[in-house]
Amino acid sequence: MAILKNEPLFPFTEGNYAKPNHIIIAGSDEEIGYELASLAKEKYDCTLEKYDEPIYGEARREFFKRNWPAMNERAKGISRTYGLSEDDNEYDTTALPYDVYDSIRGGQALSFATCSGLVLPIEKSDTHKGVYIARNNDLWPLPVWSVILGKTPPEGAYGAYQRANVIESHPDKGYKNILIGSHDLLTPFGDGINEKGLYFSTFADPNGVGEVASPMAGGKINGLSYAQLGAYLLSNCATVEDAKKAILTTRVIQVGMCIHMLIADRDGNATVFEIDKLSQAYVFTDRKPGEPLFCTNHPLSAYPDSSKFPAYSEEAEHNTFYRMNLLNKTYAGMKAPFKKSDAEELVNVVHCAFIDDKKAEAAFKERTLINTNCDLSKPEITVRFYLGDEGEIPGTNHMKTRMSEPFTFGFD
Numbered sequence: 306m307a308i309l310k311n312e313p314l315f316p317f318t319e320g321n322y323a324k325p326n327h328i329i330i331a332g333s334d335e336e337i338g339y340e341l342a343s344l345a346k347e348k349y350d351c352t353l354e355k356y357d358e359p360i361y362g363e364a365r366r367e368f369f370k371r372n373w374p375a376m377n378e379r380a381k382g383i384s385r386t387y388g389l390s391e392d393d394n395e396y397d398t399t400a401l402p403y404d405v406y407d408s409i410r411g412g413q414a415l416s417f418a419t420c421s422g423l424v425l426p427i428e429k430s431d432t433h434k435g436v437y438i439a440r441n442n443d444l445w446p447l448p449v450w451s452v453i454l455g456k457t458p459p460e461g462a463y464g465a466y467q468r469a470n471v472i473e474s475h476p477d478k479g480y481k482n483i484l485i486g487s488h489d490l491l492t493p494f495g496d497g498i499n500e501k502g503l504y505f506s507t508f509a510d511p512n513g514v515g516e517v518a519s520p521m522a523g524g525k526i527n528g529l530s531y532a533q534l535g536a537y538l539l540s541n542c543a544t545v546e547d548a549k550k551a552i553l554t555t556r557v558i559q560v561g562m563c564i565h566m567l568i569a570d571r572d573g574n575a576t577v578f579e580i581d582k583l584s585q586a587y588v589f590t591d592r593k594p595g596e597p598l599f600c601t602n603h604p605l606s607a608y609p610d611s612s613k614f615p616a617y618s619e620e621a622e623h624n625t626f627y628r629m630n631l632l633n634k635t636y637a638g639m640k641a642p643f644k645k646s647d648a649e650e651l652v653n654v655v656h657c658a659f660i661d662d663k664k665a666e667a668a669f670k671e672r673t674l675i676n677t678n679c680d681l682s683k684p685e686i687t688v689r690f691y692l693g694d695e696g697e698i699p700g701t702n703h704m705k706t707r708m709s710e711p712f713t714f715g716f717d
Contacts, residue, residue, distance in 0.1 A: 307332050307340040314471060314690075314712060322446050323674070323690035323709060324468055331475035334375045338382025338491070342401055345490040346386060349403035349468070353387060353396040354523025361525055362394030368528060369399065372555055375479055375540055376533070379491065399533065400522035401490040404463040407451045408520040408561075416511040417453075417668045418602035418625045419443040421655045423632060425648050427573025428595045429641035436573050436681035439648035440506045441673040442466070442486075442495055443657040446691065449488065450518040453669065466674040469493070471688065471714060482539040483714050485677060485688055489521060492536040496677045500716040501543035502571025502684035505535040506677070507564045512582050512604050515559025528556025531564045538568065545574040552578055552587055567600045571681040579604045599632045601625040601655075622702065623667035628655045649678040658704040660697050672706060685715035 310329040317324045328344075330337050345351035356362040369377040380398040381391050389396060422440030430437060444465040451458035469487040480503075486495025496506045521532050529537055534557055542548045548568050557580065569575035575592040577600050590605040592598035602625035608614060611633070614626040621627055635654050639647060657673045659665040674691040692707040 307336050308344065311344070315709060321692040321707075322464070322467060323692060325470060325690055326468075327471045327473075329473045329475070333477050334378035334479075335382040337474060337476060338379030339385050340382070341379075341490050342383040342386035345401040345403060349401075349490060351401050351403045351490065353383075353398060354400065354402065354520050355395055356397060356523050357525050359394035361527060362397070365397070365399070365527060366392070366394075368556070373529075373537055373540070375476065376537070383491070397522040397526070400492070400530070402488060402521055403490060404449070404468055405488050405521070406448050406458050406462055407454055407456045408518060409450075409454070410516060410519050410524055416517065418509055418511055418623065418666070419657075419668065419671065420506075420508040420602065421628055421632070421652060422506050422508065422567050422600045423648060423652055424567070424569050424575040424592055424598045425643045425651075426592070426595050426597055429643055431642040431644050432682065434682045435643075435645065436502070436569060436571055436679070437643060437645045437648040438504060438506075438569060438677075438679040438681065439652035440496065440567070440677050441652055441656060442675035442677070443671055443673050445668055445670045446672055446674060447670060454518060466495075466691075469495070469675060469690065471712070473714065476540075479540045480543070481716055482536070483686060484536060484539070485675065485686065489532055492533045494532040494535065495675060496686065497535050497539050498679060498681070498684055498686045499539040499543075500684070502681040503539060503542055503544065503548065504569045504679055504681055504684075504686075505538055505548075506567045507531065507535060508567065508600055509602050510563050510565040510579065510604060511602060512607070513559055513563025513565070513580060514582055514585070515563040517562055519560050521561040524560070526558055526560055528558050530558055530560050531566075532561060534566065544570045544572065545576055549576065549578075549589060557587070565600070565604060567598070569681060571684055577605050579606050581606065597636055599629055601628045601632075603629070617666075620664050620702070621666040623657060623659065623665045623671070631655060645678060645680045649676070652676070656706075658694065658706045660702050660704055665702055676708060678711075683715055685713055687711045687713040
């Protein structure tokens with residue numbers, strides 16, 4: 306069956322930043338890998354990353370055979386597209402990277418804080434079963450990683466999430482799922498939801514240990530990259546408990562970015578998965594009954610409440626601890642029962658768009674590029690994309706931005 310739909314989500318007009326596509330793909334995992342690789346090669350200028358030594362490719366293939374057979378099948382399809390044998394050990398055929406420039410290997414090159422998200426308590430929802438989630442995907446509308454590393458990007462380079470995709474997968478085996486993100490056509494990183502109502506979202510964790518601004522594939526990578534983890538969970542898990550067990554029985558490596566991950570299910574369970582900086586243990590911080598769960602860019606396991614927060618300037622509005630306190634303060638003034646729109650309105654208080662980035666402690670030109678809002682009881686996910694700036698908001702350090710109209714996706 307393969308690709309059933311590949312269309313612009315909305316008309317691409319001059320002056321609008323985001324150019325997202327809506328892709329629906331169905332069939333065997335081998336067919337899905339082949340078709341996505343063909344699209345990545347033809348339309349996204351995707352070239353495969355190489356492993357440093359053949360043993361990494363051989364061991365990685367064995368890992369996927371044992372731990373995620375669906376990815377192994379998709380890799381076979383990708384190999385076919387690129388004219389490689391199924392047992393090729395030179396190229397990483399488990400990723401289809403695109404629009405990533407000037408990546409570097411060999412160390413943590415930079416540290417930054419991006420993204421905010423939340424889960425409202427199911428116990429206080431208007432329907433008594435609504436699991437309402439909202440999140441801001443913050444990055445800069447500039448080429449990754451060139452501008453942040455002080456390099457001149459290639460001519461015609463695309464910015465972060467500029468060519469994002471909403472990819473609906475209907476595999477013959479495994480759960481149907483929707484991935485929203487960019488920079489890898491096989492497992493776009495950002496947000497995702499599956500037909501069982503399991504949801505994930507990734508957030509930068511500057512306290513993590515990993516190679517920031519490195520390639521997301523190849524090299525000495527082993528196990529799952531963080532960009533693959535969300536897709537792995539959606540393919541195999543129905544609940545937060547399933548996801549925890551899946552994480553604890555696999556290997557996650559931090560390349561490209563150091564992250565922690567918000568995971569939630571249709572029963573209202575929610576947790577934030579983190580890798581402890583000292584021990585490298587996998588740890589979880591769960592939502593408490595009757596309470597929301599917020600996630601910004603510090604490890605929740607290390608800073609369980611505001612009494613542990615370090616001091617920050619009140620002008621530093623993008624500081625992770627400032628945002629966490631603002632979310633808690635705003636939530637305290639809200640009244641239950643909560644609707645799906647309440648989650649979106651709450652995350653909007655930490656919308657990222659500043660005039661003076663340095664004062665706000667935001668990255669250069671950082672913006673909320675994608676906003677998502679979910680109801681896992683249905684399950685469905687609504688998405689908006691950044692289109693551009695409209696101008697300064699007088700008396701504040703904020704820029705007013707234009708976001709696209711909302712688009713909602715589900716499994717009807």
